[in-house]
Amino acid sequence: xTRVVYTLRGIDDSSSANTQRPRNMELYATGLNAWxxxxxxxxxxxxxxxxxxxxxxxxxxxxxxxxTPFQSFTLVHTSSGTRKTGFIPREEAALSALGSxxxxxxxxxxxxxxxxDDTHPALQAVSNLRSTKLTQLFRTPPPIRQLVAYxxxxxxxxxxxNVWTWGDERYGGCLGRDLSQSRAETPSIVTDLLxxxxxxxxxxxxxxxxxxxxxxxxxxxxxxHAGRATVAGLGGLELGDVPEPVVIEDHDIAxxxxxxxxxxxxxxxxxxxxxxxxxxxxxxxxxxxxxADSWTKVSVDAVDSHNKEVVAVTAxxxxxxxxxxxxxxx
Amino acid sequence: MSTAHDKLREACLSAxxxxxxxxxxxxxxxxxxxxxxxxxxxxxxEGHEVADCGDALVQLLARQASVVRDIFSHDGKHPDSxxxxxxxxxxxxxxxxxxxxxxxxxxxxxxxYLYSALPLCWRVLYTDASIxxxxxxFLSQQQSQSPPLLPGAxxxxxxxxxxxxxxxxxxxDMAIILAGAAGTIRGRAWxxxxxxxxxxxxxxxxxxxxxxRHSTTTxxxxxxxxxxxxxxxxxxxxxxxxxxxIPSSCLSLSAFQSHLDTPSGPSGPEPLxxxxxxxxxxxxxxxxxxxxxxxxxxTFSGRRLVPIEIGRSYTDANWTQRILPFHTFLSxxxxxxxxxxxxxEKGYLAQxxxxxxxxxxxxxxxxxxxxxxTPPPKMEEGEGMELDEPIINAWFGPAxxxxxxxxxxxxxxxxxxxxxxxxxxxxxxxTERLKPMGRTEGxxxxxxxxxxxxxxxxxxxxxxxxxxxxxxxGEEDDIKQAEFVDCILEDGDGLYIPAGxxxxxxxxxxxxxxxxxxx
Numbered sequence: 001x002t003r004v005v006y007t008l009r010g011i012d013d014s015s016s017a018n019t020q021r022p023r024n025m026e027l028y029a030t031g032l033n034a035w036x037x038x039x040x041x042x043x044x045x046x047x048x049x050x051x052x053x054x055x056x057x058x059x060x061x062x063x064x065x066x067x068t069p070f071q072s073f074t075l076v077h078t079s080s081g082t083r084k085t086g087f088i089p090r091e092e093a094a095l096s097a098l099g100s101x102x103x104x105x106x107x108x109x110x111x112x113x114x115x116x117d118d119t120h121p122a123l124q125a126v127s128n129l130r131s132t133k134l135t136q137l138f139r140t141p142p143p144i145r146q147l148v149a150y151x152x153x154x155x156x157x158x159x160x161x162n163v164w165t166w167g168d169e170r171y172g173g174c175l176g177r178d179l180s181q182s183r184a185e186t187p188s189i190v191t192d193l194l195x196x197x198x199x200x201x202x203x204x205x206x207x208x209x210x211x212x213x214x215x216x217x218x219x220x221x222x223x224x225h226a227g228r229a230t231v232a233g234l235g236g237l238e239l240g241d242v243p244e245p246v247v248i249e250d251h252d253i254a255x256x257x258x259x260x261x262x263x264x265x266x267x268x269x270x271x272x273x274x275x276x277x278x279x280x281x282x283x284x285x286x287x288x289x290x291x292a293d294s295w296t297k298v299s300v301d302a303v304d305s306h307n308k309e310v311v312a313v314t315a316x317x318x319x320x321x322x323x324x325x326x327x328x329x330x
Numbered sequence: 331m332s333t334a335h336d337k338l339r340e341a342c343l344s345a346x347x348x349x350x351x352x353x354x355x356x357x358x359x360x361x362x363x364x365x366x367x368x369x370x371x372x373x374x375x376e377g378h379e380v381a382d383c384g385d386a387l388v389q390l391l392a393r394q395a396s397v398v399r400d401i402f403s404h405d406g407k408h409p410d411s412x413x414x415x416x417x418x419x420x421x422x423x424x425x426x427x428x429x430x431x432x433x434x435x436x437x438x439x440x441x442x443y444l445y446s447a448l449p450l451c452w453r454v455l456y457t458d459a460s461i462x463x464x465x466x467x468f469l470s471q472q473q474s475q476s477p478p479l480l481p482g483a484x485x486x487x488x489x490x491x492x493x494x495x496x497x498x499x500x501x502x503d504m505a506i507i508l509a510g511a512a513g514t515i516r517g518r519a520w521x522x523x524x525x526x527x528x529x530x531x532x533x534x535x536x537x538x539x540x541x542x543r544h545s546t547t548t549x550x551x552x553x554x555x556x557x558x559x560x561x562x563x564x565x566x567x568x569x570x571x572x573x574x575x576i577p578s579s580c581l582s583l584s585a586f587q588s589h590l591d592t593p594s595g596p597s598g599p600e601p602l603x604x605x606x607x608x609x610x611x612x613x614x615x616x617x618x619x620x621x622x623x624x625x626x627x628x629t630f631s632g633r634r635l636v637p638i639e640i641g642r643s644y645t646d647a648n649w650t651q652r653i654l655p656f657h658t659f660l661s662x663x664x665x666x667x668x669x670x671x672x673x674x675e676k677g678y679l680a681q682x683x684x685x686x687x688x689x690x691x692x693x694x695x696x697x698x699x700x701x702x703x704t705p706p707p708k709m710e711e712g713e714g715m716e717l718d719e720p721i722i723n724a725w726f727g728p729a730x731x732x733x734x735x736x737x738x739x740x741x742x743x744x745x746x747x748x749x750x751x752x753x754x755x756x757x758x759x760x761t762e763r764l765k766p767m768g769r770t771e772g773x774x775x776x777x778x779x780x781x782x783x784x785x786x787x788x789x790x791x792x793x794x795x796x797x798x799x800x801x802x803x804g805e806e807d808d809i810k811q812a813e814f815v816d817c818i819l820e821d822g823d824g825l826y827i828p829a830g831x832x833x834x835x836x837x838x839x840x841x842x843x844x845x846x847x848x849x
Contacts, residue, residue, distance in 0.1 A: 034390055034428060048393055050424055072386035089385030110442035112449070151442045169773030170444075184773070208438075228441060260438070280431070318431075 023060035024326055026308070027067065027076060028300060030055045031282030031319025035072035037086030038319060053281030053289075055300045055322055059083070064323050066100035069316025075100040107149035111168065115154050117144045150174055150206040150224070151260075156187065161200025163190045163213055173241030174209055176223040192242045193221065207258035207315060208232055213243060218252035218268055221245055232261035233277030236293035248273050248295045257315035264313040264320050265295070272298045272310055272322060280318040334530035339402070339472070341524060342465035345516055346398040348377070349458050352515070353392035356381040377515040380458065382451035383436075391432060391458060397425040398465050426466055432459040440508065453512035460505035461516055464524065467498045495532060496633060496655070499525075503635035506687050507653060522689055529630050551617075551624035558620045559664065559748060559840040564729050566818070566838055567752050567790055573817040573825070575603040578698075587703045589826075597757035598706050599828050603817055604698075604743070607824040613694035613747050614822065619842050620748040622660055628690045632657025636687075639678045642791075643732040645767075645779060652677075664728050664840055678731040678837075684724035685844070697722070698743055698824060701848040705741040705829065721847040731837035732791075735764060735780035740847035742827040746819045749841030753825055754784060754816040756832040763812040764832055782809045784834040819843075 029038040029052070036049045040059040059076065066077035073086030075096060082099040095106070105117035146157040153167015153174055165175040169184035182188035193201055198217025205212045209232070210224040221243035229239055237246075246253075251267035262276030262283060273295045274283040281287060284298045303310060303324050312323040356378050374381065380388055401422060436456035440448060471494045486494075502521050505511050511518035550556050581604055590599045608614040618624050626632040634656050641649030654662075654677075663677030685692040701720045717740065725744075735756070744753070756764060767776035785791035787806050818838065819825055827833055829849065 032431070034431060035386060048397070048421070048424055048428075051427075071384075072390075087386055087389060091384060092386075110438055111447075112443070151438060168442075172773065279434070 024062045025060070025064040026057050026324040027059040027061075027064050028055040028303070028322040028324055029058045029319060030284040032280040032316065033319070035087035037069065037072060037074045037316070040076075040083065040085050051280045051319075053278070053284070053287040055284040055298065055320070057302060057324075065312070066103075067312070067314040067321045067323060068100040068103045069314060069319060069321065070096075071317060074316070074321075075103070077101065104146045105144060107147045107154055109149040109153060109167070110151035113154075115147060115149070117147055117156075119143055146204055148204055148206040148211075150211060150258075151208055151228075153184075154187075155190075155204050155206055155211055157201060157204045157213075161193075161202065161216070163193045163201050163204060164188060165190055165211070171209060171225040171228065173223065173225040173239065174211060176211060176241065176243050190243065196221075203256065205256050205258040205315075207317065208234070208260045210234060210237065210239065210258050210263065212256045212258050212263065214253055214256050218254060219245055220248070220253040220256055220265060222263070229261070233279070233291045234261055234263070234275065236275050236295075237263065255311075255313050257313045257320070259315035259320065260317040262315065262318075262320070264315055266310055266313045266322075270309045272300070272313065274298055274320070277318075282315070282318050282320050284320060334527045334534060335472075338468065338524060338527040338531060341520065341527065342461075342468055343399065343402040345461050345520060346395045346402065346465060348515060349462065350392055350395040350399055352377045353380070353388045353395065356388050357385060357392070377513075379454040379513060380451050382449055383455050387432065387435065387455060390428060391455065391462075394425050394428050394432070394459070394462050397421055398462050398469070401469055402465070422466065422470065426463065429459050429463040429466065432456075433463070437508065450512060453509040454517075456509035457505045457512050457517060457521075460501050460509070461520060461524075464498055464501045467494065467501060468528075470494070471498070495528075498528065499630060499633050500635060503687070504653070507635065507637055518686075525630070525634075549624075549627065551621040551627065556621055556623045558618070559622065559842075561749070561839050562729065563750065563838045565790060567788065567836070569752075569816050569818055571813075571815045573601050573603050573755075573815045575605050575817075575823075577606045578604050578609075578824075579606065581700075583699050583703065586700045586826075590703055590705050593706070595757075595759075597759055597828070597831070599826075601755050601815060601828065601831065602826045603819070604700065604824040604826065605820075606822055607698060607745055608695075608747055608822045611695050611747070613691075617694045619694065620821075622665060625660070625691075626657060628688060629656040632660065634688065636679055636684065637682055638663070639680050640675060642676055642730075643734045643783075645734050645781075645783075664726075676728060676731055678725075678727035680725055680727065680731070680733065681723045681845075683722065684726070685722055692722075695722075695745075695747075695844055697846060698745070700824075700826070701741075701743055701846045705849060717847070717849050723845045723847070725841070725843040725845065727837050727841065729837055729839050729841075731841075732785060733833075733835040735782055735784055735832050735834040737778045737830055737832050738827070738847065739778075739829060740849050741829045742845055742847050743824045744819070744827060744835075744843055744845045745824040746821050746841065746843045748821055748843075749837070749839040750821070751819045751841050751843065752816065752836040752838055753819060753827075754814050754834045755827065756812055756814045758830040758832070760812040760814075760832065763808045765808070780832060784809075785836065790836075 031051060033039065033049045033051045038052060038058055039049065061078040063079040064076060066075070068075040070092065073084055073088050073096065076083050077100045084096055088096050102120065105120040106115070108114045143159065144156050145159050148155050150167070152171050153165065156164045164187040165177060166185055166187040167174060169179065172179050172184060175184055176190045176192065177188060193213055196215050196219065198215040198219045200216055201213045202216050203214040209228040210222060212220060212222045214220055222237060222239060223241060223243045224239040226239040229235070229237060248265055248267065251269065251271065253265050254268045255266040257264045259282055262274060265273045267273065274285065275292050275295050276283070277291050278285060278289045283289065283292055283296070285292065285296060300322065307327045308324050309327050310322045311325050314321040380391065401418065433456060436452045436459065439452040502524060506518070506521060511521050589602060592599065594600050613619045632655060635653050636656050636659055637651055637653050638659055639649065639651055643649065659677060659679065685695065697720060721740070764780040764782055767779050767781050769775055787809055817825065
């Protein structure tokens, strides 16, 4: 009987460094690994890679940033350039070649709509992105600092901290604004995020039917479609249809990431909290946990006990990443 | 092992092999994805519909098909060692998780898109992943039934077997209910055949294991002692403007066509009741739909799942939908003593293509020839596509179900098979007085539904809460001036509802009807 062998295209395209000296940074990951998108070790022999349910170190390098998870592959910026792992579909090859710095300027929703920030130099070159009729070119108001997608729409952040949303009217809560004032499909400012006590928005995140925004003063706001989010396992967030502040044990929040049905928050003290579905181990709380209905602290022993600190969090649809750095010597 | 069992095994193996071949062809072809259209592309090869889901999901589906195929083709041979056995179990477990991942991914798209704009590939992906999951479950159950390999391993209990069977049924029924069992190569035909084989296999298994059962008993519904649904009517509204009734034997096809061609006014042809329409239907004679025992026998002992609307009316705030086993629907909402009281929660199998899901029931009805006539063209254009054949929907519920005042874009003959229903109709000319709803806050178009609650205006139902009384009164005056016709449909009656006519339908007793939409 013939056995069909699938090559996991695009596995670790960078030359592996042989030096043994300790690296300054590490990437930890947990969750969906169906296409090997959590394995950077160049070992693509496992035809059916399983998920992981605890944060595990998957990459060491002097410089790790721009972690960009896709459905079946992951891009990471390292000291040796962009590294890719997992399965890169043919239709995504052009996208993956852009490198992780392009991705704050391009986003695709689950309803097939792709939005491209046409003012970004790297994206003007990708002419084939414009060929499909579902591609929207987002030109107003440039420049964009960040562009993110949830399942049925988009949010964009300007350098001055304005947040625009647009998308499917049926899930109006995700737009976070008064739809009698401006149409759902038209990019419009989320006025509730203006003039907040702790300053303008510096980061946005989205996934599934949930959106989140972080202020300069480390406050977290979330909003979305409560019905769909609850079905998915995020009922614990108690979402409203306008941005509401979220309190996680009185912590200040340094970074935020939103997956298909889970949210990860990094506090300014370096602690990681998660909430939502653990269907594929994406919370890093172990395989026996099916979901977290309230904010739950994740402890990563290898980080806690070795003078390291988490500096950034990222979420794929059903997996999670922590960027870890050696603490500077005191 | 029974023949049905072997045939089902063969069907699972060939489905896995087909899926693997199709996916491998897709990944090797040079076609790129076309995920921006609900219409299948003309150049998409039959069986290649999932290509539009993208290479990653096609590849993941292929890997699971490969696992199922390998396990099926090696099955029967004893594993070389218990380590191999363990490895096999882990592989099976992971494949099941991946199939659930694929189902969840496809399912999320059903919500992300408007259903009318959903690319076909997502429905096909859901269906094929369901077929593979069913095959895995069937295989696991088959292995657990063979003599235990390890001495002392417990044989599965009756309860375990029932649970496994329920899960297999659920897997395929969800593919029908949620994804429409899509796909040209397998799709509905494969699933229908699998259900027949599964039922046959499980029956032969249970009859061989229980010696007390007689092999040639008459079906329970043929016994006069087997109960029928209760004809109890908690409330019967008065009929004040009766609709003309004519026996089907006196209404030839050409006579009905000339009724359609003879408008009585600007609203076109009038509603008409055609009586004695079901006298030749098995549903009304040899295969009695009015007996629970018969319906259970046609739904895999009531194990098949059906979508049920829960709540008084779809315009109420607490209205919801649930997917339940047929026997649960019967016992909770139809035959339980509390279901006849007006206050209890209503469960209604409404506007659902039940007969497509259950081909055995489809054989019990005959499509009335009247729906092959040519009705007058619609006044408004653009609404409702041209139908090649009538759309058949089932309406099965307890006393007191309410379909609020609404219009449909198609002509309709609503045929009562069991029980009685009150129907009131308003001509399209009364639309203004009936105050159609607009778009809801959630962007759902409700322009075909009236904001008038006929039951409350008439005082048949109590009002939920005190509302702004002055405003309410003005609206009630408007509706009370609107002209209507009404009737009580008895079993065997078919009501012709012209397209665009407003209709309010109220179940008086337990009732089971079938509607035929055509144009």
